[in-house]
Amino acid sequence: MVSEDTAVNRIGWYWSYLKSREMYLIGFVWHTDYLTTMEEILHDAVAQIKPEGVFATAKDFLLDRLDDTLEPIARVLTGKVEWNKMKANGMAATQDPNGGARVAVSAIKQYFGGLSAVDRADFEIHLVAHSAGSIFLAPLINLMDDNGLSVKTCTLWAPACTVDIFEQFYVPAIGSTIEKFALFTLDDTTERADNCAEIYHKSLLYLVSDAFENQSRVPLIQPEGEPLLGMDHFVSKSNGLQVGEASTSIASWLQQNGCDWVKSPNGEPAGSPDAATAKHHGDFSADQAVLLATIARIAGAPAPLARAAAAGPQQPTPRMLIPGFAKTDIGSLRRSLMRG
Structure with a gap:
């Protein structure tokens, strides 16, 4: 969901580290830059929160529940439309006859078919996706299965796909196409302490769940938004997953099916397959502990710490800032509303 330049740079330093371990990266650059779009939507939403007119009688409530106010405004201000468009584009990469994911799978199948029996035995495919990348991968997994390609490991970092997509595709x-599956999420306390553009005071996934998905949250009427796979709140929820006639929690289903769920941040040692220190939704793709944990899962052994410096930036991904609001805290925003 970042810009093309950021995505290409990120792929570049992934590649520089992975190739020395005989891991050859195929990266999909998804032309969305949704974070910039989301910042603009939130900017417009804040601009509409004024104490006059329709909001005058509810001013005190709006001051106390700013996020509740931002969600429906952001939804109407193209938030849902843009999110739906991005999801459709991600799916189309596989479902469209000329989609880029289809081209990649065809090339991989052709390459695999040309290998000797010995080399085929050593050939493995591993899938990793962050946030909306989980939407992109969903139909791709089906396509790989249709082409006789299996997936050794699939690791999702804070996936933004709905639980419905998880049920349908993953x-x-x-246990069949995917041999080993791992889910990385923030714990719910950390997720609620995150923010979007210093305006919305929870994580991006909360904003997507509550405002941009099909089921939006409406205080006192619809207390929860659309269940997302990457949220601790929904992974832990009893009866959150429907498999056949049975209902269970996603956490229980993962455990029963030999999958791993890693919550971040945690105290596992760097290099462990369960280590994670991400504290914001955007951190996962640059968090050294998460990257080394993912490499450990791919390699089937702890990632060597001696090479940790090559694994990427030492600092988390810069948090989203909006010009004019980058230094605006909730207190100053409240005071400006009250002065109005």
Whole structure:
């Protein structure tokens, strides 16, 4: 969901580290830059929160529940439309006859078919996705299965896909097409302490769940938004997953099917397959502990710490800032509303 330049740079330093371990990266650059779009939507939403007119009678409530106010405004201000468009584009990469993911799978199949029996035995495919990348991968997994390609490991970092997508695409593949599955999420306390553009005071996934997905949250009427796979709140929820006639929690289903769920931040040692120090939704793709944990899962052994410096930036991904609001805290925003 970042800009093309950021995505290409990120792929570049992934590649520089992975190739020395005989891991050859195929990276998909998804032309969305949704974070910039989301910042603009939040900027417009804040501009509409004024104490006059329709909001005058509810001013005190709006001051106390700013996020509740931002969600429906952001939804109407193209938030849902843009999110739906991005999801459709991600799916189309596989479902469209000329989609880029189809081209990649065709090339991989051709390459695999040309290998000797010995080399085929050593050939493995590993899938990793962050945030909306989990939407992109969902139909791709089906396509790989249709082409006789299996997935050794699939690791999702804070996936933004809905639980419905998980049920439709991932659940049937885990244990068949996908040999080993791992889910990384923030713990719910950390997720609620995150923010979007210093305006919305929870994580991006909370904003997507509550405002941009099909089921939006409406205080006192619809207390929860659309269940997302990457949120601790929904992974832990009892009866959150429907598999056949049975209902169970996603956490229980993962455990019963040999999958791993890693919550961040945690105290696992760097290099462990369960280590994670991400504290914001955007941190996962640059968090050294998460990157080394993912490499450990791919390699089937702890990632060597001696090479940790090559694994990427030492600092978390810069948090989203909006010009004019980058230094605006909730207190100053409240005071400006009250002065109005």
